[in-house]
Amino acid sequence: MISDLSPQTRRDLLTMIGRAGGGLAMYQAMTALGHAAETQFSGPPALSGARAGASVLVLGAGLAGMLAAYELTKAGYKVQVLEYQDRPGGRNYSVRGGDKIVEVGGATQNVAYQPGNYLNPGPWRIPHHHRTLLHYCKAFGVELEPFIQLNHNAMVHRKDAFGGKPQRYKELAVDFTGHVSELLGKSLNAGALDSTVSKEDKEKLIAALREWGALDGDLKFTSNLNVSSRRGYDRAPGGGVNGAPTPSKINGLSDVLSSHVWTQMSFYFNYVMQTTMFQPKGGMDMIGKGFYKQIAKLVRLNTKVTSIKQDDKGVAATWTDTVTGKTGVATADYMVCTLPATILAQLDIQVSDAKKAAIKAIPYSGQVKIGLEMKSRFWEEKYSIYGGHSFTDQAIGLISYPNYDFFKDKPAVLLGAFANGAGGYMLAGMTPEKRIEAALAQGSVFHPEEYRREFMNGASVAWSRMPWILGCCGMWTEESRATHYQNLVSMDGRIVLAGEHASYYGCWMEGALLSSLDAITRLHQRALAA
Amino acid sequence: MKKLILSMALIGASSVAEAQAPARPAAAASAGDAAFGARMLGEASGEQIFTRVCAACHMQDAKGAEGAGRYPPLAGNQKLAIGAYPAMVVVKGLNGMPPIGTMLTDQQVADVVNYVRSHFGNKFKGAVKAEDVKAMR
Incomplete structure (x- = not known):
């Protein structure tokens, strides 16, 4: 009975405050205790x-x-x-085999995915701090599994970079960090920043750049085993007599800059895009x-x-x-x-x-998603890509690899487009057949040998064509x-x-x-x- | 208006060119965002802009469509009789329609408006000029 008088745990204390002062008081107290600043949800x-x-x-x-x-x-x-x-469900929606998608204008798709496969045309990933949604998922027994958001081994493609050949994210991100670190190190050592950085901070910064950028003893970013331990090797470490690895070759600064990889790097910094993320087992719906x-x-x-x-x-x-x-x-x-x-x-x-x-002051965006069913999970078997996204500057925006049924020998649905802005309008204006063709043509840059060969069927949801909403999201x-x-x-x-x-x-x-x-x-x- | 397009048009298209736009604003990332982006449509004629942008909602035949709500037809629509009106709608948006003009140049807004006003059975007189559009921004 002592707990009626003096709370034993923070939880008890919060419950008491909640009873006495209501949700807002509880929220303020939670914030004071270092909880809950991440959400306005207070239960x-x-x-x-x-x-x-x-x-x-x-x-x-x-x-x-x-x-x-x-x-x-x-x-x-x-x-x-x-x-x-x-x-x-509204936009909380999953498309499966046997479903029919009817657009304004009459275009109709009969979805042919295998049992168990699906496309989440609307929401598809849940941030760990979206506590309201997580609360009700738990309350209603909706089982969640990890959504692979950041995959260092997925790819980045830009038409004007690397001759249009996609590069692995980890290679570009490590090279970008390395080159920037080297340049900043040079500036510091040349005294270029002496008027803004104290001597003490300068020393710390140089130590930081060496570690963060994987620079060598001369503060240079070069091809070596230390850098390869981040970006990957030409010959990976092995065992026994031939176990020694050989380093990979870094990309030059200009090539790295042409990839715009900082766009992805900063994307993953977004509060709502940070790991850990979740998805419901079996589909968002x-x-x-x-x-x-x-x-x-x-x-x-x-x-x-x-x-x-x-x-x-x-x-x-x-x-x-x-x-x-x-x-x-x-x-x-x-x-x-x-x-x-x-x-x-x-x-x-x-x-x-x-x-x-x-x-009347809220325009709506017009995203398009396309789900392509493939005969096999070639992205796993051949490319070692398990979930995550490969980005492109083409209309499709990205392709994203499924986060369930890893390693299974059966067809899987790959997200073949998540288009927004100009790319979204362009794909939405096409017939469903042309959208699939565009998705295959553009997505092939990542997996040129397999993409069309393994393709079975596809379905698209152009949000501006959905009769019940005529758009995707309100934009402020x-x-x-x-x-x-x-x-x-x-x-x-x-x-x-x-x-x-x-x-x-x-x-x-x-x-x-x-x-x-x-x-x-x-x-x-x-x-x-x- | 600038802020809107920066937060919405974060995906490129095969016909999309890099804009001289500043980097993304610090605004909260929308779930609809993706990490690749071009912010302008790039080179395109009035007809191409219609096909690649307008038709997403108004349909390729410009006849509009109806569901729980409707997309008005552009074919035979008397509201297009004065060119300044559709130009203003493209630049500023209207109801659920985004201000598409933010990813178009002044000339492109004029081109697509003039294209729609002279096709799909429309025979409206007078052409919108780039400087008319500029004044609406």
């Missing part, structure tokens, strides 16, 4: 005590909508969810399915919302069943609207002019955030919006969930105060 919301009979209408059964439905139901609300598609299991009976699928109204008594959404043509009106006391801004901007919705302007600028963000997320009468577009983690599942938690917390406070 699932402790919503309870909804007024008897109070109801909430949720639009959209993506992660934001399903989380809202789940937590609001727990809090005591009567919840109904309307979903346009014939499946829950295992998460959506985990949520759906909790709330399936609340969801009406194939339901297109045609207008959204509110007055001082409640909210109403008119809808049309996309299969039967039946129409109806769903009503409730409050609404959580998670429809993407692309769709919402074209809908008759009764909110303030400021919110309407905010909804500093200017649009300053003008519109608060207007977008504010509670407007009885309506609150949620989704990745209503967060500072745009395009991430974590953003959708954090946005939803914030929206329903405010909705609940509002409902209790009414």
Whole structure:
């Protein structure tokens, strides 16, 4: 019983603070204790005590909508969810053999992947600090496995570098670091930086450059066994009489610079791109399915919302069943609207002019992903590449190697394109057949002998062509955030919006969930105060 | 506008050239980002820009498309009668449409607008000029 008075562990202490002061106090305390600065998630919301009979209408059964439905139901609300598609999950989506992909404009693909293989067209990797998502994965029994983010043995290709021949990331990264270190060392030794660097720091820096850049005794970056212990050998170390390795030859500074390898090196520095990353076993949609299991009976699928109204008594959404043509009106006391801004901007919705302007201020990106099924895992057998990404400056952007079924003798789906920006538009504008051809032609630079030979079939998802969303992710600028963000997320009468577009983690599942938690917390406070 | 294109257009295309743009901003990386990038479309005619960019949403026949929402047709669209309007939409974006003009030169914006206004059955008079576009930036 002593723990009631004096907390035994930090966890006990945090629980006490949480009870006494609520989530924000707990978060501040966690931060003070050196926890949690990495996330705004402070545990699932402790919503309870909804007024008897109070109801909430949720639009959209993506992660934001399903989380809202789940937590609001727990809090005591009567919840109904309307979903346009014939499946829950939204952008939390996996494509498998037997699936059909239908685009606006009518292009249809029948996916032919082998059982067990899949493409994650939307989200595909989960940062270790996306604690909200990880929390619900654990709570719903969604099994996670490592996502191989940084693979030093994958490749980097640029048309104008190395005669268009891809290079291993580790070789370029080591050479870049080495050359930069040598140059900085020269500058320091020449006294070029004496006015900005103290004598003591200069000595430390030189020691650092020697170690960090693998420089030799003369502070030179040269081809030797020490450098090869990072970038790889011409002849790898072995055993017995012929065990001695021979060093590999470093690339010259100009060649290394032409590869732009710093783009990849700094990419991996991004907070959201750092290892450790995860993926659900069996496909990303295992998460959506985990949520759906909790709330399936609340969801009406194939339901297109045609207008959204509110007055001082409640909210109403008119809808049309996309299969039967039946129409109806769903009503409730409050609404959580998670429809993407692309769709919402074209809908008759009764909110303030400021919110309407905010909804119209969010352009959407147009990513394209292409999954190519290959007869064998030649990238593993022949190239020693196990997961990770090979980057290119062609439209496909990269190819990425599957993170499951390593070493198996059976077909595997390789991500043959993750295109964005100009490359995304270009691939989206093609027919599905032409996209596959483009992916094969461009991806062949990495594996020229095997790529077409091993190819079996492919499927593509061009997000701008997906009928239910017409885009991939909301894009904010500093200017649009300053003008519109608060207007977008504010509670407007009885309506609150949620989704990745209503967060500072745009395009991430974590953003959708954090946005939803914030929206329903405010909705609940509002409902209790009414 | 500059910031938007820097954070969105991080992937190259076979027709994409390096821009004289500064390095990536310190803004949070989006999940949609990839680590390779070119920020401008590179050399392309009005027709090529239409095929490689506009058609992703407005379709190759410029007739638009409809799902939960719609992409308006550019063929036979009276909103294109005054060239400044489509030029402004390309430069600034509209609703869900990104400001595509940020990866085009002034001349390219004029070229693609003039191409669309004179094809797909459109016969709108007057041509948009690069300097008109410049004034919209």
